[in-house]
Every structure is written in structure tokens, then in C-alpha cells.
Amino acid sequence: MRKHIKGTGILFPILLRQHRLRLLLWLAGLVLVTCSVAYAYPDMYPDQASREAYAMTMENPAMIAMLGIGYDHYQKIGSMFALEMLLFSAIAVAIMNILLMSKLTRDDEENGILELVQSRSVGRLSYLAASFMVMLLVNILLIILLTAAMTAMQIDGFDFSGIVLYSSLLGCFGFLAGTLTAFFAHFVTSSRGAGILSFGALFFFYILRAVGDVEAAFLSWISPLGWLSRAYVFVENSWTPAGLLLVSGIGFGIIAFIMQAKRDIGDGLLPERAGSVYASAFLKTKAGLVIRLQKTMILMWVLGILLLHIVFALILGDLETFFLENEAMQAFLTGEGNVMEQFIVLLMAIMALFITAPVIISFLRLRGEEKANRTELLFSRAVSRMQLLRAYLVPSIIIAVLLPILQALVLWSVGAAVSEDMMTLTDVLGASVVYIPAILLVLGFTVLLIGWIPKATSLVWLFLVYGFVVIYLGDILELPNWLRNLSVYEHVPVYPSEELSYAAILILCGISVLLVLIGALGYKRRDIEG
Amino acid sequence: MTVLQLDRISKRFGNFQALNQVSMELKEGEIYGFIGPNGAGKSTTIRILLGMLKATEGRAVLFGKDAWKDAAEIHKRCAYVPGDVYVWPNLTGGEVIDVLLKMNGSYSKKKRDEWVERFQFDPTKKARSYSKGNRQKIALIAAFASEADLFILDEPTSGLDPLMEHIFQQGVRGVKEAGKTVLLSSHILSEVEKLCDRVAIIRRGEIIERGTLDDLRHLTRMQIQAETREVPEGLAKLSGVHQLEETGKQFSFQADTDHMEGIINYLNKYGVRKIESTPPMLEDLFMRHYEGKSVEENVQ
Numbered sequence: 044m045r046k047h048i049k050g051t052g053i054l055f056p057i058l059l060r061q062h063r064l065r066l067l068l069w070l071a072g073l074v075l076v077t078c079s080v081a082y083a084y085p086d087m088y089p090d091q092a093s094r095e096a097y098a099m100t101m102e103n104p105a106m107i108a109m110l111g112i113g114y115d116h117y118q119k120i121g122s123m124f125a126l127e128m129l130l131f132s133a134i135a136v137a138i139m140n141i142l143l144m145s146k147l148t149r150d151d152e153e154n155g156i157l158e159l160v161q162s163r164s165v166g167r168l169s170y171l172a173a174s175f176m177v178m179l180l181v182n183i184l185l186i187i188l189l190t191a192a193m194t195a196m197q198i199d200g201f202d203f204s205g206i207v208l209y210s211s212l213l214g215c216f217g218f219l220a221g222t223l224t225a226f227f228a229h230f231v232t233s234s235r236g237a238g239i240l241s242f243g244a245l246f247f248f249y250i251l252r253a254v255g256d257v258e259a260a261f262l263s264w265i266s267p268l269g270w271l272s273r274a275y276v277f278v279e280n281s282w283t284p285a286g287l288l289l290v291s292g293i294g295f296g297i298i299a300f301i302m303q304a305k306r307d308i309g310d311g312l313l314p315e316r317a318g319s320v321y322a323s324a325f326l327k328t329k330a331g332l333v334i335r336l337q338k339t340m341i342l343m344w345v346l347g348i349l350l351l352h353i354v355f356a357l358i359l360g361d362l363e364t365f366f367l368e369n370e371a372m373q374a375f376l377t378g379e380g381n382v383m384e385q386f387i388v389l390l391m392a393i394m395a396l397f398i399t400a401p402v403i404i405s406f407l408r409l410r411g412e413e414k415a416n417r418t419e420l421l422f423s424r425a426v427s428r429m430q431l432l433r434a435y436l437v438p439s440i441i442i443a444v445l446l447p448i449l450q451a452l453v454l455w456s457v458g459a460a461v462s463e464d465m466m467t468l469t470d471v472l473g474a475s476v477v478y479i480p481a482i483l484l485v486l487g488f489t490v491l492l493i494g495w496i497p498k499a500t501s502l503v504w505l506f507l508v509y510g511f512v513v514i515y516l517g518d519i520l521e522l523p524n525w526l527r528n529l530s531v532y533e534h535v536p537v538y539p540s541e542e543l544s545y546a547a548i549l550i551l552c553g554i555s556v557l558l559v560l561i562g563a564l565g566y567k568r569r570d571i572e573g
Numbered sequence: 574m575t576v577l578q579l580d581r582i583s584k585r586f587g588n589f590q591a592l593n594q595v596s597m598e599l600k601e602g603e604i605y606g607f608i609g610p611n612g613a614g615k616s617t618t619i620r621i622l623l624g625m626l627k628a629t630e631g632r633a634v635l636f637g638k639d640a641w642k643d644a645a646e647i648h649k650r651c652a653y654v655p656g657d658v659y660v661w662p663n664l665t666g667g668e669v670i671d672v673l674l675k676m677n678g679s680y681s682k683k684k685r686d687e688w689v690e691r692f693q694f695d696p697t698k699k700a701r702s703y704s705k706g707n708r709q710k711i712a713l714i715a716a717f718a719s720e721a722d723l724f725i726l727d728e729p730t731s732g733l734d735p736l737m738e739h740i741f742q743q744g745v746r747g748v749k750e751a752g753k754t755v756l757l758s759s760h761i762l763s764e765v766e767k768l769c770d771r772v773a774i775i776r777r778g779e780i781i782e783r784g785t786l787d788d789l790r791h792l793t794r795m796q797i798q799a800e801t802r803e804v805p806e807g808l809a810k811l812s813g814v815h816q817l818e819e820t821g822k823q824f825s826f827q828a829d830t831d832h833m834e835g836i837i838n839y840l841n842k843y844g845v846r847k848i849e850s851t852p853p854m855l856e857d858l859f860m861r862h863y864e865g866k867s868v869e870e871n872v873q
């Protein structure tokens with residue numbers, strides 16, 4: 044064993060240094076958001092009446108599907124906080140770990156770093172061991188930092204043992220996500236593939252839990268995301284789920300190490316098929332090439348988003364029965380600003396963020412290709428900068444425009460099949476498509492970055508993260524208006540409850556076009572790196 | 574006719590001066606060698622030619638058009654092969670070749686298949702699994718199968734085996750016979766010697782030597798070893814003689830090629846018994862430049 048992990052001690056600090064800035068930003072962001080929400084919580088629900096109202100909005104199938112089960116009848120501040128924060132924080136922590144591990148495993152293997160390292164006097168498992176140590180360290184740091192920060196704030200209703208469990212749940216879930224990624228990395232031959240499998244698993248966990256929490260609890264027990272709320276953190280403080288997360292994480296970790304020891308460098312366990320000798324007519328066009336390179340990614344996102352809508356639409360049926368059984372609450376379902384409408388409007392706001400992701404990823408590929416030295420060959424042919432930019436812009440715009448329409452159609456048609464009180468198609472469609480200009484604006488900003496500050500293109504993700512914070516936590520944190528207005532998505536009229544403001548939409552579109560033009564100008568006149 | 578012209582091109586990366594006043598001119602139908610040590614600025618020059626980098630100063634003109642402004646237009650008549658070929662990992666080799674060819678408009682499928690055959694290339698594999706040499710073949714096939722008038726080759730054979738290198742050289746000769754122009758950057762000096770009509774040597778961003786191979790040979794000296802009946806007095810003072818070492822009637826020295834006639838005549842007066850000359854090695858000349866010395870410095 045010893046000889047297999049020789050050199051781990053040397054590799055660990057190198058890998059850590061490679062990723063420390065990004066990881067520190069993640070940790071800081073997670074701790075900051077969690078603490079500021081925890082800080083705001085006691086004031087949000089000071090008395091029994093406000094807690095009743097909270098229970099009212101949360102205790103219906105739709106909200107349960109979205110956020111998970113509540114417990115303790117929404118009485119303690121801690122349990123309300125956990126309901127709102129635990130699931131999505133865990134997802135954020137998982138994203139951090141997936142990105143980190145797919146980079147450390149497949150990406151470094153693809154770039155030949157692993158081969159170079161392995162050619163030295165270094166054990167077969169050292170690189171993976173060092174990667175695991177980095178991942179482990181990050182999650183332990185998260186637990187320590189979060190516990191320390193929340194304890195130091197001395198907020199009412201947040202006792203120490205609850206805080207430790209809450210932080211540990213996040214850390215353990217992160218650990219599981221990390222080991223799972225290392226596990227999946229063996230099946231594919233690219234970090235993109237490892238990412239797709241891991242994010243796919245995360246998504247699958249979420250769906251399982253959503254259905255499980257509403258319909259059949261055993262499904263939630265299959266999904267690690269479902270375990271989280273079963274810790275009844277801040278109330279019963281059960282450590283079983285944390286233990287489960289840890290054990291399954293260790294399990295996947297061990298398998299990952301065994302597979303690493305058996306596999307050739309560069310190999311994937313899933314077979315590679317022999318491909319075609321000639322390119323199809325479609326592939327030989329610029330747009331065709333761009334689409335071919337990303338079709339899996341785009342398809343995954345489209346399917347994922349549509350599947351999510353199917354699940355939520357089915358739950359709308361449960362929502363209806365829930366309120367029908369409960370006569371006093373029927374007004375909630377059909378009245379002005381009813382629960383269903385509120386839910387769909389909230390769903391569309393969050394989905395707009397989700398849809399922005401594939402739009403951005405698809406366009407950022409232009410920069411990714413440049414970094415991988417693959418635009419050079421294209422530009423050495425009769426391809427101009429503007430043609431390539433356009434070839435990447437078009438699929439992004441198509442996703443940004445078509446996906447909101449598609450998701451509304453899916454949500455409405457499934458919803459109408461299960462519920463008689465479904466909103467009209469126009470309203471659902473409207474609630475969804477009002478976000479198109481905002482999505483385009485973020486795309487415009489991406490073009491601007493690629494044109495003028497190509498090294499900083501990742502900054503565009505801040506738009507999404509910030510947009511999410513504002514939508515999800517804006518009320519809790521009592522963000523002042525000017526801060527909210529920094530999020531593009533806040534400038535979208537809330538349809539159908541608000542009057543549709545064409546001016547706002549036109550302005551957003553105008554700015555997007557302007558950003559694209561300025562960005563294109565920059566892309567045209569800057570050096571291409573490779 | 575001038576196909577390619579670089580007029581006092583300079584390029585800075587931040588504070589680093591990568592190219593300094595580089596000028597170059599390629600005539601139609603010639604093969605132009607471009608050599609120099611690692612990091613000298615060959616690839617940078619080529620990337621300026623291709624309009625991927627913008628020159629800080631100076632002008633690059635290809636086919637009478639500006640390399641930066643009319644890049645796409647120019648590239649219709651160009652083929653480029655880089656030293657490291659990076660291609661889309663999940664496309665097959667055959668698909669990549671077709672995509673690259675098609676980007677320049679229509680192409681001959683027959684010619685494409687011919688070159689795939691000649692390079693013994695298996696086009697069905699995913700590009701991620703190709704070796705370095707095989708990835709280079711992708712770019713070479715796409716280049717040779719296209720109807721380009723100018724071939725820009727940046728260390729195109731750094732991954733090829735000797736057999737494939739031979740096929741590459743045939744390809745370049747064929748291109749020249751068809752009256753097309755080639756710019757060949759290479760570290761393989763024998764390749765340059767075999768193929769090129771003219772060469773330019775670049776070091777630390779500056780062209781330090783240029784001319785036909787014969788021109789460059791003239792800059793070198795022959796190594797002469799001779800034996801005469803009588804000791805040739807005053808040989809050391811004769812112009813064109815350097816580094817004379819004598820042991821009685823046997824001696825060796827270096828001779829400037831353009832003073833050869835005078836030196837031989839002079840020696841004859843003392844009755845030459847034996848004379849051997851070693852021809853100048855281009856490789857030696859290159860090496861001297863690589864080491865950073867001019868011919869003169871090397872002599873002293």
C-alpha cells in the first residue's frame with residue numbers, strides 16, 4: 044500500500060495551491076450567506092402568528108416538493124431555518140465538490156498532467172489520494188468555519204449541538220458528492236463527462252426526494268438529499284443521516300481507489316465506439332460543428348429542466364387535492380394571487396436562472412475552445428472572428444428563447460391534465476417568457492467579457508449566484524432595493540400579477556444587443572491565444 | 574511575384590518584446606525555411622501572418638491583402654499546420670479533416686482520400702485517442718488535400734516517424750512543383766537543407782541571417798588540410814586564411830570560400846603533395862547561430 048501512495052505528501056500542497064483561490068471564495072460565500080440568513084431569521088418570525096403564516100405557505104405539496112419536508116410544525120426558528128437553507132446549501136456544497144473533483148481527476152488526466160506526474164517516482168494512487176485530501180480538507184474547513192461563525196453570532200434558537208450537526212450535514216454531503224464524482228470519473232474519458240454524470244446524479248437525487256417527500260417517503264430514503272431533512276436538525280438532532288452520508292461517501296471513495304488502481308491512464312470504463320470516416324453535411328457547417336460539440340450538454344439541460352417541470356406539474360395535482368380537503372383554505376387555491384399562481388411565478392423565476400446556465404455554458408465554450416488551443420485551427424481556415432462568434436451565439440440565443448417557451452408548454456399541459464384549476468396557458472407562457480430578455484442580457488455580458496477581459500469570463504457566474512440569492516433570500520435578508528436591482532432578473536415584470544411593462548422588456552433587450560455588439564468589437568480586435 | 578511580405582513587424586506581450594522589426598518576403602513558388610532556437614519567435618511570427626495576433630508595429634501582407642484585416646479572405650488560399658495539433662476529442666479524425674477542409678469551401682474528396690491513404694491514417698478513431706503524430710497527420714492531410722496557394726507549416730513534422738516524414742517531404746516537393754509557396758519553420762535542419770530554397774534565421778525576435786542556402790554556405794569556411802614540399806612562408810598573412818595550425822610541412826587551416834582561388838594558387842608555389850578539404854556543414858552554421866554567436870565571433 045505504501046508504495047501506491049508514495050509522493051502524496053508532495054502532490055497535496057501543489058494541488059491545494061492550484062485551487063485555493065476558488066475554494067476560498069466558495070467557502071466564504073457559503074459561510075457568509077448562511078450566517079446572514081441565520082442572523083435575519085429570528086426577526087422574520089418573532090411571534091406565533093407569523094409562524095402560522097409561514098407554516099401555511101410551506102405546508103403544501105408544491106412547497107414540500109421544492110424545499111423538502113418541514114418538521115416540528117414549523118415552531119422552532121432552527122427548524123424553519125433548516126427547511127429553507129439546508130437543501131439548497133447542500134446542493135451548492137455538492138456543486139463545489141463536483142467541480143473540484145472532476146477538475147482534479149479527469150481534467151488533469153486529459154491535460155496530461157497525471158501522466159507527467161505518474162512518470163516520476165510517484166505511486167499509482169498518489170494523485171487521487173492527494174485530490175481526496177484536498178476535497179476532504181475543504182469539507183472539514185467548511186464544517187469548522189460554519190460552526191465557528193454561527194456559534195460566534197449567538198443567535199436565539201441556534202444551539203451549539205444543532206449548529207455542529209447542520210454544518211456536518213453540509214460537509215458530509217459535500218464529501219459524498221466529491222467521492223461520487225471521483226467514482227463516476229472512471230466511467231468516462233472527459234471531465235465534461237464526469238461532470239454530466241455527477242450533476243445528473245445530483246439532479247436525480249433531487250427529483251427522487253421531491254417525489255418521495257410528497258408521495259412516498261421510502262423514495263426519499265433512497266436519495267441522499269432526502270436524508271438531510273431526516274436529521275431534524277435543531278430539534279431532535281439525529282446524527283444518523285450524517286453517518287449515512289459519511290459511510291456511503293467512504294464506500295464510493297474506496298471503489299474509486301480500487302478502480303484507479305486497475306485502470307489504464309486515459310481509459311474510461313464505458314466503451315468507445317468507432318466513428319464515421321466522413322463528416323456529415325451538417326457537421327461541416329460552422330453552426331453544425333458548434334452544436335455537435337455541445338449537443339450532449341444541451342440535451343441534458345433541456346431534459347433536466349423539462350423533467351423538473353413534469354414533476355412540479357404533477358405535484359400541482361396534489362396541491363389541488365390538498366386544498367380541496369381543507370375547505371377553509373380553498374380561497375388560497377382559486378382566489379386572487381392564489382397559491383398556485385404564486386408557486387408558478389416563483390418556479391419560473393428560479394427556472395430562469397436554471398435556463399441561463401446552459402445558455403452561458405454553451406457560449407463560454409468559445410473561450411474554452413480557445414484555452415484548449417482549438418480555435419487556432421479554425422481561424423487558420425477561411426473563418427472570420429465574427430463568423431465563429433455568431434456560430435456560438437446562435438445556439439445560445441435559441442436555447443434562451445425556446446427553452447422558456449418549451450418549459451411553459453410542458454408545465455401547462457401536464458398541469459392541466461392533473462388539475463382543473465390550472466392557470467391559463469397564456470399566463471403560464473407569459474410568466475415564463477418575460478425572463479427571456481434578462482437571460483439574453485446575461486448572455487450579452489458574457490460576450491462582453493469574452494471580447495474584452497477573456498481571462499475573467501467566469502465572473503459571469505456571479506450574475507447567476509447573485510440572482511439566486513436575491514430571489515431566494517432577498518426577503519429574509521431584507522436586501523435594500525438598490526442591492527436587489529443589481530440582479531438583472533429583478534428588472535423583469537412579475538407576470539401575471541403585475542402589469543406587463545414593455546418598456547422594461549425593451550430596455551433589457553436593448554442593453555443585451557449593445558453588450559453583444561461591444562463584446563463582438565473586442566473579440567474582433569484582440570489576440571487569439573490558441 | 575511576392576506572395577507574402579512582412580514589413581518591420583514588432584510584437585510585444587506586455588513588457589516582453591517577442592519580435593523586433595522582422596521583415597521577410599516570399600516569392601511565388603519557393604520554399605522558405607524559417608529556423609531559430611526555442612522561444613525565438615517563429616510561432617509568434619506565423620500567428621501574426623495568420624491574423625491571430627495583432628502586430629504592435631509593422632505590416633504583414635499576404636496575396637496583397639492585410640494579414641490582420643482580411644484574415645478570413647486570405648485564408649481561403651492558405652493551409653496551416655501547427656506543431657501541436659489540438660482537435661475536438663469526440664470527433665473522429667475523418668470528421669475533423671472534413672470540417673477543416675469544408676471551412677474553406679468546396680474540396681476534392683478524391684484528393685482527401687488519397688492523402689489519408691498516403692499517410693496511412695485511420696480516420697475512424699475518436700480524436701482523443703490519436704497519438705501526437707496522428708494528430709499532426711490530420712492537419713497535414715487537411716493541408717495537402719486543399720487547394721491552397723500558400724502553405725504555412727510550423728514544425729509540421731515534430732511528431733512524424735521517418736517514413737511519414739519522407740511522405741511529408743514528397744508532399745512539399747509536389748506542392749512546389751505545382752508552383753505554390755511554402756513557409757516552413759522547423760528544427761530539423763536536414764529537412765530544411767533538403768527542401769528549402771531560402772532560409773531566414775531568427776533569434777530573440779530578430780532576423781539575424783537570411784539568404785539562399787548557397788549564400789549561407791559562403792559565409793562559412795572550408796576546413797583545409799594540406800602537405801607541401803616546402804614550408805609555405807607567410808600563409809598566415811594571406812587574406813582568407815584563419816586558424817592556421819602547422820606542424821612542419823603539414824598544416825591545417827580554415828579558408829574563406831571566396832578567397833579559395835588565391836589560396837590554392839599560393840600553395841601551389843610550394844608544391845602541394847596532399848590536400849583535403851571538408852565542405853562547410855550547414856548544420857555547423859545553424860548551430861553557431863543557435864548558440865548565439867555570429868560566424869566572426871565563432872572564429873575568434
Ligand SMILES: Nc1ncnc2c1ncn2[C@@H]1O[C@H](COP(=O)(O)OP(=O)(O)OP(=O)(O)O)[C@@H](O)[C@H]1O
Pocket residue numbers: 586589591609610611612613614615616617618
Ligand atoms: N501570449 C503570450 N504572452 C506572453 N509571451 C508570449 C506569448 N506567446 C509567446 N510568448 C513568448 O514569445 C516568445 C516567442 O515564442 P514563440 O512561440 O514564437 O517561439 P518559437 O520560435 O515558436 O519557439 P519553438 O521553437 O519552441 O516553437 C517566447 O519567449 C514566448 O514565451
Ligand SMILES: [Mg+2]
Pocket residue numbers: 615616617656727
Ligand atoms: Mg513554435
